[in-house]
Amino acid sequence: EIVLTQSPGTLSLSPGEGVTLSCRASQSVSSNYLAWYQQKPGQAPKLLIYAASSRATGIPDRFSGSGSGTDFTLTISRLEPEDFAVYYCQQYGGSSRTFGQGTKVEVK
Amino acid sequence: EVQLVESGGGLVQPGGSLSLSCAASGFTFSSYDLSWVRQAPGKGLEWVSTISGSGGSTFHADSVKGRFTVSRDNSKNTLYLRMSSLRGEDTAVYFCARKDPASNNLDSWGQGTLVTVSS
Numbered sequence: 001e002i003v004l005t006q007s008p009g010t011l012s013l014s015p016g017e018g019v020t021l022s023c024r025a026s027q028s029v030s031s032n033y034l035a036w037y038q039q040k041p042g043q044a045p046k047l048l049i050y051a052a053s054s055r056a057t058g059i060p061d062r063f064s065g066s067g068s069g070t071d072f073t074l075t076i077s078r079l080e081p082e083d084f085a086v087y088y089c090q091q092y093g094g095s096s097r098t099f100g101q102g103t104k105v106e107v108k
Numbered sequence: 109e110v111q112l113v114e115s116g117g118g119l120v121q122p123g124g125s126l127s128l129s130c131a132a133s134g135f136t137f138s139s140y141d142l143s144w145v146r147q148a149p150g151k152g153l154e155w156v157s158t159i160s161g162s163g164g165s166t167f168h169a170d171s172v173k174g175r176f177t178v179s180r181d182n183s184k185n186t187l188y189l190r191m192s193s194l195r196g197e198d199t200a201v202y203f204c205a206r207k208d209p210a211s212n213n214l215d216s217w218g219q220g221t222l223v224t225v226s227s
Contacts (some may be wrong), residue, residue, distance in 0.1 A: 039153075040123070043219075044217035045145075045203075045214070047213055050208075050209060054211075068220040077154060090213070092212045095167040096158070096167060097143075098155065099151045099153040102153075
């Protein structure tokens with residue numbers, strides 16, 4: 001099973017700042033199968049990025065993804081108040097999928 | 109509009125059983141693979157099960173294999189998760205989610221239903 005490790009665990013930032021979240025896989029992941037989700041308290045996760053760098057429908061362009069192999073990143077260029085949430089990376093392995101443990105982006 | 113609505117959660121004793129349902133609308137139900145994903149209180153996301161659009165293929169995480177069974181009724185646009193031999197570590201919010209066939213990612217989610225395993 002591929003293990004995804006996200007860092008850091010928590011980031012304390014102010015609106016307007018930029019941020020880069022990291023996701024490292026225990027073995028190589030096809031870029032086609034690496035995604036990022038956003039989850040706010042009490043809500044279901046929401047797909048942000050798929051295929052490592054493609055934005056899902058309706059996702060603003062301040063969100064961008066990159067990476068390949070075992071190292072992937074999610075960048076938010078300028079944090080809006082609604083972006084404070086937990087972010088999960090996820091890899092799809094054909095018959096299963098695994099998630100990272102999440103990075104919480106909180107208001108400083 | 110795609111809608112997924114889970115139900116059936118509640119309090120159950122260790123060793124007990126429970127069945128969850130997920131009622132779908134707003135899309136051609138039988139054309140999509142569906143999954144269950146759970147989230148223990150204060151914890152991250154864990155994939156549980158997936159079923160193909162026809163129901164002919166099912167997959168379960170090792171943590172639930174042999175105890176949980178995913179199924180679907182395409183005539184009723186409903187997904188199910190039958191859970192047995194429940195343990196404390198199964199306590200979680202259970203989400204149903206639709207898999208986008210183009211990207212293989214979970215593009216629509218329900219609001220979740222809470223399962224609590226406790227005596």
